[in-house]
Amino acid sequence: MLAAEAAFGAVHEGLNMETCWDNFKNSWVWDELRRARNYRPLYFALGSYILRGRSSFTLKHGKRDHEATDVARLHSPIQYPKPDGVLSFDVPTSLHRSNTNHEHDQPAHFRLMDPKIPELVNLPEYGAPESRYYNENQLKLQINAVNCLHCKACDIKDPKQNIEWTVPEGGGGPGYSVM
Numbered sequence: 277m278l279a280a281e282a283a284f285g286a287v288h289e290g291l292n293m294e295t296c297w298d299n300f301k302n303s304w305v306w307d308e309l310r311r312a313r314n315y316r317p318l319y320f321a322l323g324s325y326i327l328r329g330r331s332s333f334t335l336k337h338g339k340r341d342h343e344a345t346d347v348a349r350l351h352s353p354i355q356y357p358k359p360d361g362v363l364s365f366d367v368p369t370s371l372h373r374s375n376t377n378h379e380h381d382q383p384a385h386f387r388l389m390d391p392k393i394p395e396l397v398n399l400p401e402y403g404a405p406e407s408r409y410y411n412e413n414q415l416k417l418q419i420n421a422v423n424c425l426h427c428k429a430c431d432i433k434d435p436k437q438n439i440e441w442t443v444p445e446g447g448g449g450p451g452y453s454v455m
Contacts, residue, residue, distance in 0.1 A: 278303060345435045348403035371423055374450040378422050385424070385444040386431065393438045406434045425450055 282296030300306055338344070359366045365373070388394065398404050424444070431441040 278305070341432045342435050342437055345402060345405060345433060347401050353403075367423075371425065374425055376423075376425055376450045378424070378444060380422060382445045386439055386441040389438050389440055393436050397436055398434070398438075402435045406430045406439065 278299045279296050282299055285295060286292065357364070359369070361369075394404060394406065398406060426444065428441055431437075431439040
């Protein structure tokens with residue numbers, strides 16, 4: 277935003293583009309970045325130069341995503357508003373806007389290792405989180421690889437890690453040219 281304001285000022289008011297840098301240095305963003313600037317280099321230097329890789333600990337984020345998925349009975353469902361077609365869109369429209377392209381005769385790039393798990397485990401226990409990536413408002417897992425955005429969220433969030441996802445053939449996938 278600061279850069280846009282400086283560019284607008286340069287074009288319409290004849291201001292110097294150095295104004296952009298000055299505005300950035302005088303903003304809250306500069307202060308926040310300055311306070312956080314040494315966290316990563318500090319830990320890198322500590323682990324590399326002082327401990328020489330022999331650290332007895334590894335900084336981790338905790339559980340893997342699929343392990344952090346709770347059973348559905350512990351939570352109340354979220355009622356999302358219907359897509360308005362202006363700021364939010366349904367899945368087919370979003371897929372169209374992503375300009376995703378696949379070779380239609382290639383094999384599916386993900387498959388279920390056990391086709392019974394979505395119906396027997398994930399749906400009754402977890403509310404079928406993986407199904408939300410394929411069908412809106414349906415608790416049924418119907419894989420349609422042609423409609424895949426390659427986000428890999430279905431594989432990452434599947435509570436039982438039952439989806440085997442491989443990179444699709446042909447270099448297809450999203451090409452966000454119309455967004």
